[in-house]
Amino acid sequence: MTAKRQELLSAFVDGELNAQELDELLALMNTDDNARNDYLRYQHASDTLRGYSRHNQPIDLTARLSQALANEPTHQQSGALKKARVFSVPDWFWKQTAGLAAAASIGALAVVGVINQPQSSATPPLAQLEQQPTQTASVAATNRWTVGEQEVEERLNNYLVDHNEYAGASGLFSYARVVSYGEE
Amino acid sequence: MRLVLPLLLGLSLTILSPVHATENDEAITMLERMTEAAKELTYEGVFAYQSGKNLQSIRIYHRADARGELERLISLNGAAREVIRSNDMVTCINPEGRQVNVSRRPLGRGFPSDLPRRLSSATPFYDVELGDMDRIAGRKAQELVIKPLDQYRYGYRLWVDADTHLLLKSELVGNDGDVLETFAFSSLNTDVHIPEHKFQPQMSGEEMTWHRSEPEKPLNTAVHSQQSLWRAQWLPEGFAQVAYQTRLRASNGADVEQRVYSDGLSSVSVFIEKIRARHNHLQGGSHVGAINAFGTVMNAHFVTVVGEVPAQTVEKVGQNIQFVGIE
Numbered sequence: 001m002t003a004k005r006q007e008l009l010s011a012f013v014d015g016e017l018n019a020q021e022l023d024e025l026l027a028l029m030n031t032d033d034n035a036r037n038d039y040l041r042y043q044h045a046s047d048t049l050r051g052y053s054r055h056n057q058p059i060d061l062t063a064r065l066s067q068a069l070a071n072e073p074t075h076q077q078s079g080a081l082k083k084a085r086v087f088s089v090p091d092w093f094w095k096q097t098a099g100l101a102a103a104a105s106i107g108a109l110a111v112v113g114v115i116n117q118p119q120s121s122a123t124p125p126l127a128q129l130e131q132q133p134t135q136t137a138s139v140a141a142t143n144r145w146t147v148g149e150q151e152v153e154e155r156l157n158n159y160l161v162d163h164n165e166y167a168g169a170s171g172l173f174s175y176a177r178v179v180s181y182g183e184e
Numbered sequence: 185m186r187l188v189l190p191l192l193l194g195l196s197l198t199i200l201s202p203v204h205a206t207e208n209d210e211a212i213t214m215l216e217r218m219t220e221a222a223k224e225l226t227y228e229g230v231f232a233y234q235s236g237k238n239l240q241s242i243r244i245y246h247r248a249d250a251r252g253e254l255e256r257l258i259s260l261n262g263a264a265r266e267v268i269r270s271n272d273m274v275t276c277i278n279p280e281g282r283q284v285n286v287s288r289r290p291l292g293r294g295f296p297s298d299l300p301r302r303l304s305s306a307t308p309f310y311d312v313e314l315g316d317m318d319r320i321a322g323r324k325a326q327e328l329v330i331k332p333l334d335q336y337r338y339g340y341r342l343w344v345d346a347d348t349h350l351l352l353k354s355e356l357v358g359n360d361g362d363v364l365e366t367f368a369f370s371s372l373n374t375d376v377h378i379p380e381h382k383f384q385p386q387m388s389g390e391e392m393t394w395h396r397s398e399p400e401k402p403l404n405t406a407v408h409s410q411q412s413l414w415r416a417q418w419l420p421e422g423f424a425q426v427a428y429q430t431r432l433r434a435s436n437g438a439d440v441e442q443r444v445y446s447d448g449l450s451s452v453s454v455f456i457e458k459i460r461a462r463h464n465h466l467q468g469g470s471h472v473g474a475i476n477a478f479g480t481v482m483n484a485h486f487v488t489v490v491g492e493v494p495a496q497t498v499e500k501v502g503q504n505i506q507f508v509g510i511e
Contacts, residue, residue, distance in 0.1 A: 084467070146470045147466060156472075173233065175255075183238065183259065
């Protein structure tokens with residue numbers, strides 16, 4: 001075991017890593033099986049010393065690590081992640097139609113055409129809708145789309161699956177993005 | 185400008201030293217072998233997927249024989265999500281959400297994810313070099329370093345098995361040199377017979393909600409691009425259409441058109457979906473891992489660009505999609 005790895009592991013087990021060192025350790029874990037095994041030995045030794053019993057259960061290393069990371073405050077150059085903006089189709093748009101069949105018939109309406117609808121308090125122009133306040137609530141830096149609406153998220157997930165069929169040089173690994181979606 | 189840039193890039197390549205050119209050729213050959221190995225080999229293993237602070241372990245089974253390809257990925261952490269791919273279908277199982285999504289692709293096409301597929305067209309836009317020999321998952325690996333020559337695509341560092349040419353590790357590198365995503369095998373067996381039951385999902389499917397999407401028109405070539413009512417007015421240099429298809433989403437009855445553009449190494453998909461009910465949609469940018477998306481609404485359609493390219497690329501592509509037909 002290298003001195004650096006030993007130092008990082010020891011500090012991690014003792015809860016003394018800073019965010020940068022945690023990233024460094026994570027990178028090490030990701031690429032070095034020996035580092036993972038060393039971690040397990042360290043954790044076991046540490047727990048035993050503290051009087052904790054593991055009953056020989058397998059330790060889900062990555063889950064523990066990811067949980068620890070999720071609990072870390074997020075430091076980004078641009079500050080906290082922001083939710084993506086979401087466009088809502090206005091109610092008046094649908095009230096003027098008689099259901100989906102009619103909706104389909106007006107499907108070809110250009111955005112310009114929609115904007116030219118009579119504008120009253122009940123029919124806000126689309127331009128205004130597009131300028132609805134951006135949702136700026138912070139969201140955790142999780143492995144999921146930065147949108148707050150389930151419907152939008154599910155649509156993007158469908159697109160993600162279909163796009164991965166053609167993913168680039170990451171090739172055989174690309175569906176990892178789908179199976180690990182939303183896990184923290 | 186569209187012609188000048190490739191020309192200049194081509195000229196710059198021709199004046200490189202013979203040694204560099206040979207090395208470049210070797211790297212391209214290795215990429216081609218890597219692509220073939222992923223399709224032709226039978227293998228099972230566990231790999232790590234890291235994106236930002238998220239680290240996941242995933243088991244993969246891949247079988248290739250006369251019947252075609254069959255693949256299953258299972259998340260080993262948290263909810264045991266699965267993806268099973270066969271020649272004509274992609275099934276995503278989300279046990280936590282009790283959902284199964286089935287996306288059927290045109291019959292007999294097999295796995296289309298065989299990029300890099302147009303490497304010769306990609307070379308003017310990337311610097312591809314052989315790196316050092318390394319050791320990944322206990323195997324000797326040749327590193328390949330792929331650097332983009334503009335800001336509209338990401339770079340890659342790939343580690344290819346010296347023995348089987350299978351991709352052992354992949355890093356997606358951002359424009360500032362940061363590693364955005366890492367995939368790396370921790371264990372791999374390529375000399376293996378994988379029994380049929382290994383490709384069966386853990387969940388029976390009972391008490392699950394099933395969502396299906398069917399290919400409406402089995403079209404998948406650039407030849408059919410003229411049938412679309414939409415046109416991409418701007419793409420990064422070297423990007424060309426490699427696939428076009430429409431699917432019918434059974435859940436909401438919507439037709440979804442997908443057009444895929446690629447430079448041989450990176451790709452973006454443009455999804456166009458008619459607004460058929462009271463829906464919300466992404467307005468602007470979002471991302472998951474290194475995948476960026478940009479959404480907008482145009483001619484009563486949701487237009488969404490998705491790709492493993494920088495945010496500015498999906499945004500610029502999305503802002504330059506134009507409706508050119510009359511329905």
